[in-house]
Amino acid sequence: ETGVTQSPTHLIKTRGQQVTLRCSSQSGHNTVSWYQQALGQGPQFIFQYYREEENGRGNFPPRFSGLQFPNYSSELNVNALELDDSALYLCASSSTITGAGNTIYFGEGSWLTVV
Amino acid sequence: AQSVTQLGSHVSVSEGALVLLRCNYSSSVPPYLFWYVQYPNQGLQLLLKYTSAATLVKGINGFEAEFKKSETSFHLTKPSAHMSDAAEYFCAVSDPFTGGGNKLTFGTGTQLKVEL
Numbered sequence A: 001e002t003g004v005t006q007s008p009t010h011l012i013k014t015r016g017q018q019v020t021l022r023c024s025s026q027s028g029h030n031t032v033s034w035y036q037q038a039l040g041q042g043p044q045f046i047f048q049y050y051r052e053e054e055n056g057r058g059n060f061p062p063r064f065s066g067l068q069f070p071n072y073s074s075e076l077n078v079n080a081l082e083l084d085d086s087a088l089y090l091c092a093s094s095s096t097i098t099g100a101g102n103t104i105y106f107g108e109g110s111w112l113t114v115v
Numbered sequence B: 001a002q003s004v005t006q007l008g009s010h011v012s013v014s015e016g017a018l019v020l021l022r023c024n025y026s027s028s029v030p031p032y033l034f035w036y037v038q039y040p041n042q043g044l045q046l047l048l049k050y051t052s053a054a055t056l057v058k059g060i061n062g063f064e065a066e067f068k069k070s071e072t073s074f075h076l077t078k079p080s081a082h083m084s085d086a087a088e089y090f091c092a093v094s095d096p097f098t099g100g101g102n103k104l105t106f107g108t109g110t111q112l113k114v115e116l
Helices: none
Strands: A005-007 A010-013 A019-024 A031-037 A044-050 A053-057 A064-068 A074-078 A087-094 A110-114 B003-007 B010-014 B019-026 B032-038 B044-050 B056-058 B064-068 B073-078 B087-094 B104-106 B110-115
Touching: A005 A087, A019 A087, A019 A110, A031 A074, A044 A064, A044 B104, A074 A087, B003 B087, B003 B104, B010 B019, B019 B032, B019 B087, B019 B110, B032 B064, B032 B073, B044 B056, B044 B064, B044 B073, B073 B087
Parallel strands: A010 A110, B010 B110
Antiparallel strands: A005 A019, A019 A074, A031 A044, A031 A087, A044 A053, A064 A074, A087 A110, B003 B019, B019 B073, B032 B044, B032 B087, B056 B064, B064 B073, B087 B104, B087 B110
């Protein structure tokens, strides 16, 4: 149990649709990041949020966007879904944005299938 | 850019045998390194992390890893494998200078199989 919860756990969407994934970070954690894990691959960094602002982004197009709320929970939004967006989406939280050696706690992920 | 390479996408050991999972990193600065485990249909669980305090790092479930700068390696070991160790293992590196505390770069993973 990492204290990071994600919803929904599984969902199926049609190509071209939009999806919102949700994450509640561990209590006291103000930094949230999102990763995409395609089947058989390692997770890839999408972006991170600190104090409700995006702070760092990986190599993902603008149709991947996010929000962080005052209670530090977060959403990942993906517009114009493509088949290649099918993956496990992982949320991770940390107690601070400073210091790259911080322990990062992952949720169990949301499985997205695009058909 | 930081990167890690995991040698061997699949490793099979007998129960009770030594587990050795290999990870080499590429970094222009001293890195922070992590090993995570992922059980089927689950998220990632931190096994251990290296943050320059000690080169030999002990983690959970009897795992440990040794940071070797001369070899740019951070291999994961466990003296005696247990059936419950069967899972996928990921090595990851974090950039210590860009403030990317949550920005991990992962390897492609090693699937560990433990046989009776």
